[in-house]
Every structure is written in C-alpha cells, then in structure tokens.
Amino acid sequence: MIAKPISSQLTFKKFKRENYEEYRSWYNNERIKEALYDVEGEWLAHVLNQKDGIQYAVYGEQTLVGVVGVLFPAQDHPYSVITDIAVNPALFRKGVGSQILSGLTNLHALGADYYWVAFVEVDNELAQRFFEKNGWRQGSDRKVADDMIRYEFRKT
Template structure:
C-alpha cells in the first residue's frame, strides 16, 4: 500500500503574479466589474508588480484564480486599506470575496498595522452591503469625495 500524498491546499492566498494577469484581465469583459474597478490594462500590471508599499493578492481555489484583492498602507491612520476586491464574474455571489477578505485579514503581511479600512464609493451599494455583512462598520461618510470609510472589527 502506498503512502498518501499531501495535496496542495484547496484554497490559498498568495501575492499576485504576472501569470495571473491574462485570466484576471478577462474578467473585465463583465460590465459591472469594469464599471467599478476598470479599466484593466498593462499599466496596472506594471504598477502592481513594481509597487513596494501596497500588495495585490490572488486567491486561488484548487489552483484556479477566483479572486484578486489589494491593500495599501495608510501611515497617517496606521492602517492597511483594502483598495479593491474582484471575483471571477462567473463565480459571483458564491462567497469567494468574503473568503478572500478573511484570508487577507489573517495574512502576516498585514501584521505591522493594527487597523483595516476600506473606502467605498457611493455608487457601489454592493460593496457597502459586502463590508457590512463581513462585520465592518461605516465610520465616516464623506460628501467631498463621495466615499464611505469602513473599518474592520478588531480581532
């Protein structure tokens, strides 16, 4: 009888890689995703791969890209700010964004700053519902830039 093999984890978070870009860019054919996070182009990829402050992560399920989530530091607020969350449009509504966000919030790369924040545009009610459902609370509504600031619960 042979020894059991250890399969790779079914779901995992890792830094975004250039090899992820073709699949990710294809998601932007979806009008809703493109309206909120687009346009997606080579300039974005160049920036993400060179960025030394922020981080872009890929969330994989059985080694298939299912979500991409980004964060950037805000030293003034001593926080990491979620800059974007995108889910493969074919998988929308299945809980992938929440799983990716939970995994990100536990990631060691975010340990140096105690707060987790997200700015949400007023024309994105789905994002507002998402963060509220994740237990984040709206701490500021700003009229000047038409955004709301959400804060994650402290662990």
C-alpha cells in the same frame, strides 16, 4: 459553464504577470467593469513593482478565484487599506468574496493599534452591503469625499 464550488482553503500569492490575462478577461463582465477601474498596462506595472503594498492573486485549489490589493500601514496612516477586490465572475454569489476578505484579514496580523480600511463609492450599494455583511462599519468620517464612504474593520 458551471463553476465548481471552491474549497474553503484559499491560497494568497503575489500577483504576477502570468495572472494578468485571466484577470483582465474578467472585465468582460459588466458588474466588474462598473465597479472597478480598468487594469491596463499602468496598473500592471504598478502592482508588479509596488513597495507600499501588495496585490494578491487568490486561488481555490488551482483556480484563480479572486484578486485583492492591499496598501500597508505607514507612518501617516495606522491601517491597511484594501485598494480593490474582485471575484472571478464564474463564482459570483457563492461567498468567495467573503472568504477572500476573511482570509486576507487573517493573513495580515495587525497590532492592537492597527486596523483595516476600505473606501467604497457612494453609488456602489453592492460593495456597501458586502462590507457591512462581513462586519465592517462605516468610519466616523463616513464620507471621505463626495463620492466615497470609508469602511473600517477592527479585530476584537
């Protein structure tokens, strides 16, 4: 099946139970399975009841094109964290991930003292290139742990 290109306008909606089965089906794709943790029942319960962030279902027209999670800034961290980002496998390599990232950072206007953070596994070179291509920079504490790299994005 050839996927139609998505419109440049994305719609971010709170992830709902109705989105789960379609999103879960994306895990049949090896790249998604390797890059993201599985989304079993505990994950769904967490995102449906989350108070410290939000999980978005991202639509291009009527098509679910992506899913992205955000942890909001808090007293102990003045930044929003992208907890996960996934693109519909039918739309890989079409710029959808970059559109989602740009749309998300524009959707949540952060004050001057706030910024965005994402943590990427050291062996996930594809995600590292993705964030770097989109203007994210490695944080001063490059390695957060042995297996993670911190990326930051500050609006100028």
